[in-house]
Amino acid sequence: MTNENLIQYIYSIADNSLILGQRLGELCGxxxxxxxxxxxxxxxLDLLGQTRSYYQxxxxxxxxxxxxxxxxxxxxxxxxxxxxxxxxxNTDFAYVIARQYFFDVYHFxxxxxxxxxxxxxxxxxxxxxxKEVAYHKRFSGDWLKRLxxxxxxxxxxxxxxxxxxxVYTDELFHMNEDDxxxxxxxxxxxxxxxxxxxxxxxxxxxxxxxxxxxxxxYFQKGGKKGIHxxxxxxxxxxxxxxxxxxxxxxW
Amino acid sequence: xxxxxxxxxIFVRSKNGLEHRHFGSLRAADAEMAMNNARDVYTRRSExxxxxVVESKNIxxxxxxxxxxxxxxxxxxxxxHPTFYDLPDDIEHM
Numbered sequence: 647m648t649n650e651n652l653i654q655y656i657y658s659i660a661d662n663s664l665i666l667g668q669r670l671g672e673l674c675g676x677x678x679x680x681x682x683x684x685x686x687x688x689x690x691l692d693l694l695g696q697t698r699s700y701y702q703x704x705x706x707x708x709x710x711x712x713x714x715x716x717x718x719x720x721x722x723x724x725x726x727x728x729x730x731x732x733x734x735x736n737t738d739f740a741y742v743i744a745r746q747y748f749f750d751v752y753h754f755x756x757x758x759x760x761x762x763x764x765x766x767x768x769x770x771x772x773x774x775x776x777k778e779v780a781y782h783k784r785f786s787g788d789w790l791k792r793l794x795x796x797x798x799x800x801x802x803x804x805x806x807x808x809x810x811x812x813v814y815t816d817e818l819f820h821m822n823e824d825d826x827x828x829x830x831x832x833x834x835x836x837x838x839x840x841x842x843x844x845x846x847x848x849x850x851x852x853x854x855x856x857x858x859x860x861x862x863x864y865f866q867k868g869g870k871k872g873i874h875x876x877x878x879x880x881x882x883x884x885x886x887x888x889x890x891x892x893x894x895x896x897w
Numbered sequence: 898x899x900x901x902x903x904x905x906x907i908f909v910r911s912k913n914g915l916e917h918r919h920f921g922s923l924r925a926a927d928a929e930m931a932m933n934n935a936r937d938v939y940t941r942r943s944e945x946x947x948x949x950v951v952e953s954k955n956i957x958x959x960x961x962x963x964x965x966x967x968x969x970x971x972x973x974x975x976x977x978h979p980t981f982y983d984l985p986d987d988i989e990h991m
Contacts, residue, residue, distance in 0.1 A: 679902075681923055681934035688937050785933060792926070 647831040649707045654727065654824035655834050656707075656768075658870055659756070660700030661728035664718060665878075666749060667693035668885055669736060678739050685785055686742070692778040699771045719889035723882055724872035727822075731814035733869070733877045740793055740800070740807035747786035748811060751847055752818040753779050755840040764832040787851055794855025801856065808852065809860045816865035818844070825870075904953040905931040907938075909945035917949050928952075 670690035677683025701714035731749060736742050757779055760772035793804040819841040821829070828834035849859050868874065888895060902924040908917035920939045925931035931950040940948065959967060971977070 679924065681925065681938055684941070685933070685937040688941055781936075788929065788933065792930075 647827050647833065649709075651824045651827045652765075652833060653704050653707050654822075655828040656700050656704050657725075658727040658822070658825060659760075660697050660704075661726045662732050662749070662753070663693040663700075664697040665726070665728045665881060666732040666745075667691070667697060668881055669732065669734075669745075670742075673736055673742065682739075689746070689782050689785070692775075692782070696771065696775045696778070699774070703767045703771070715889065719886045723874055723878055726869075726874065726878070726882075727872060728869050728874075729814065729817045730866055730869040730875050731811060731817070733875055733881055734811060734814065735877055737807070737810075738803060740803040741811065743786055743789045743793065744804070744807040744811045746782065747790045747851070748815050748848065749818075750779060750783040750786050751844055752815075752840065754783050755844060756835055756837070759835040759840070763834070768833060790851060790857075791855045794852070794857040804855065805857050808857050812860040813862050813864065813866045815844075815848075817867040817869060820867060820870050822870045902926045902930075905935075906951045906953050906956060907931075907935040908949040908951070909935070909939055910947040911945050912943075917947065920944075922953060925950075 667690045670686050670693070673683065674687045674690070675683065677686055697718070698714055701717040704717050705712045705714060731745055734741070734745055754776075757772045757776045760768055761776065763769045763772065790804065793800040795801070796804075819837045821837055825834060825837065829836045852859055866875075903926070904922050905925050905928075906922050907920045909920045910917045920935075923931065923934050923938055925934050928950055931952075932948060935948050935950055939945070
């Protein structure tokens with residue numbers, strides 16, 4: 647295992663948090679109620695904090711002495727390794743919740759394993775993030791149940807969001823070459839092992855929420871190889887504009 | 898029809914505090930949501946270690962119009978304060 651393998655592996659974890667954090671950040675001041683607005687922004691900031699820890703570690707590993715800002719703001723689209731689900735838009739509150747819940751359950755299972763990593767840095771970041779993510783899952787799961795099992799309209803909207811986002815769930819368990827090398831070294835997690843537990847947990851909650859489990863013959867993939875959906879370019883344009891226009895600008 | 902969720906009163910006990918103090922109120926559909934909302938709205942800067950939520954309608958408040966009969970008679974009864982005897986030196990924390 648080389649440092650480059652490890653860096654790429656860290657990107658595949660940290661970029662999820664960065665992009666989802668950015669997506670949730672878009673909702674700041676636009677949440678459906680004051681309370682959910684603050685909750686979603688809290689989650690965004692948790693994710694951003696986790697991202698910083700990972701990127702700072704990437705900086706230590708990199709030959710070029712990268713800073714966390716270089717890593718966050720100066721990579722091109724193909725260099726981001728986040729899964730496709732986190733870049734999906736905030737279509738409505740049901741989509742925000744479905745996206746969040748599908749990701750949170752995976753994130754929780756991942757961190758649970760990453761806490762046993764042989765790499766002390768990853769282990770420490772996982773331990774710190776775990777409590778935050780346990781709450782994220784509680785929040786999104788609670789809302790998914792409420793909306794699914796709520797009024798006729800909320801049920802219909804929740805079902806629609808689940809149907810649309812379901813095709814992005816399988817990718818969470820894909821392993822690219824770097825993932826495999828790092829998992830084999832005992833530093834990373836073998837995502838394929840999380841899959842069964844994941845679908846059991848998610849399907850049980852969907853059932854409680856009276857949401858039908860979608861059946862799809864085909865799942866979307868590509869993010870982990872840097873091939874993103876059409877939304878990613880807009881997210882990066884928003885996020886990177888300042889650093890691209892005024893290089894090295896500081897607040 | 899009232900489209901707002903019910904109002905809840907939020908009580909938080911801070912790390913060093915012995916009792917829950919009233920922090921404010923918020924809206925939520927039920928107790929579970931009120932708890933989550935209280936956590937996000939009132940404890941995100943680590944203000945507390947324990948939360949109570951009570952639906953506002955369950956609180957019976959005194960009527961300010963009755964302040965005269967309820968509270969004013971106590972104003973000139975200084976003898977009700979336990980200040981008219983000397984504490985022995987050995988007693989601490991009083």
